[in-house]
Amino acid sequence: xxxxxxxxxxxxxxxxxxxxxxxxxxxxxxxxxxxxxxxxxxxxxxxxxxxxxxxxxxxxxxxxxxxxxxxxxxxxxxxxxxxxxxxxxxxxxxxxxxxxxxxxxxxxxxxxxxxxxxxxxxxxxxxxxxxxxxxxxxxxxxxxxxx
Amino acid sequence: xxxxxxxxxxxxxxxxxxxxxxxxxxxxxxxxxxxxxxxxxxxxxxxxxxxxxxxxxxxxxxxxxxxxxxxxxxxxxxxxxxxxxxxxxxxxxxxxxxxxxxxxxxxxxxxxxxxxxxxxxxxxxxxxxxxxxxxxxxxxxxxxxxxxxxxxxxxxxxxxxxxxxxxxxxxxxxxxxxxxxxxxxxxxxxxxxxxxxxx
Ligand SMILES: [Zn+2]
Ligand SMILES: [Zn+2]
Numbered sequence: 001x002x003x004x005x006x007x008x009x010x011x012x013x014x015x016x017x018x019x020x021x022x023x024x025x026x027x028x029x030x031x032x033x034x035x036x037x038x039x040x041x042x043x044x045x046x047x048x049x050x051x052x053x054x055x056x057x058x059x060x061x062x063x064x065x066x067x068x069x070x071x072x073x074x075x076x077x078x079x080x081x082x083x084x085x086x087x088x089x090x091x092x093x094x095x096x097x098x099x100x101x102x103x104x105x106x107x108x109x110x111x112x113x114x115x116x117x118x119x120x121x122x123x124x125x126x127x128x129x130x131x132x133x134x135x136x137x138x139x140x141x142x143x144x145x146x147x
Numbered sequence: 148x149x150x151x152x153x154x155x156x157x158x159x160x161x162x163x164x165x166x167x168x169x170x171x172x173x174x175x176x177x178x179x180x181x182x183x184x185x186x187x188x189x190x191x192x193x194x195x196x197x198x199x200x201x202x203x204x205x206x207x208x209x210x211x212x213x214x215x216x217x218x219x220x221x222x223x224x225x226x227x228x229x230x231x232x233x234x235x236x237x238x239x240x241x242x243x244x245x246x247x248x249x250x251x252x253x254x255x256x257x258x259x260x261x262x263x264x265x266x267x268x269x270x271x272x273x274x275x276x277x278x279x280x281x282x283x284x285x286x287x288x289x290x291x292x293x294x295x296x297x298x299x300x301x302x303x304x305x306x307x308x309x310x311x312x313x314x315x316x317x318x319x320x321x322x323x324x325x326x327x328x329x330x331x332x333x334x335x336x337x338x339x340x341x342x343x344x345x346x
Contacts, residue, residue, distance in 0.1 A: 094151075095155060096158040096159070130249035131248070
């Protein structure tokens with residue numbers, strides 16, 4: 001099994017800009033503009049080119065960097081909402097905590113809803129819904145075609 | 148341990164101990180430490196399988212990144228099964244590797260392992276020797292698995308013939324488990340097992 005490596009526990013998602021420079025985002029908001037590039041030996045975010053493969057940024061191949069950049073782009077396109085208490089789902093199955101009115105949630109194309117922080121951590125590893133396993137990217141592509 | 152992992156395990160633990168499978172004694176879950184990083188699982192061997200009547204103990208280690216990554220599970224009870232290593236107890240099961248999803252729980256894992264005992268997948272083996280026997284001589288595989296269940300998991304079926312052969316090797320100075328492994332691997336052919344052990 002390839003998942004015995006030590007992983008970073010941070011929920012921050014760093015963005016990749018281009019294929020040669022990699023920088024750390026200053027907050028956990030997607031799409032945040034960048035400040036100073038941080039040297040790789042100080043911060044070493046861990047990425048998951050596939051669910052059981054974890055690599056620090058310096059170990060990523062160019063192909064994997066492109067894959068991750070695309071993935072971040074897809075995640076950014078998924079709608080974000082605020083939990084208003086009238087959704088069918090009452091708890092986030094990732095953290096198993098009940099939604100509170102005002103929580104920031106992300107709704108996948110299959111209509112399953114999760115805390116944004118929880119689902120983004122999962123989508124960085126696998127672009128499928130953790131509940132129904134529907135591929136998130138395929139659904140997104142179809143929804144682009146029909147609109 | 149990351150907060151989300153410990154919080155999930157706490158909730159899952161409560162859920163499992165209330166479940167109907169626990170009520171039926173089909174699965175069991177216990178905490179090993181207070182930090183919710185290690186648990187002990189137990190599954191009952193499914194009916195109509197060579198594992199029937201046995202209880203199989205599992206070591207469950209929860210990674211810091213749980214539930215984004217699957218728990219690490221291994222059989223502590225020795226078992227003869229194509230998808231489980233007869234040496235280390237390591238398991239080959241897709242949901243414990245690349246088919247894991249964050250909505251799965253320890254209960255799902257225990258029930259999937261129980262299902263694996265009912266339906267082996269010899270084409271995706273963890274233990275090549277066991278898988279070969281399963282494919283070439285299913286009857287031999289079943290008697291061997293039943294014998295291991297009897298010895299290590301408290302199963303009811305005692306195999307006098309197998310026990311006699313093991314005793315012969317033990318009298319020759321071979322350690323009992325080592326004798327059992329050699330005989331199991333050579334389809335209980337005492338001569339070939341002896342040859343392998345003393346070569
Ligand atoms: Zn959540
Ligand atoms: Zn879904």
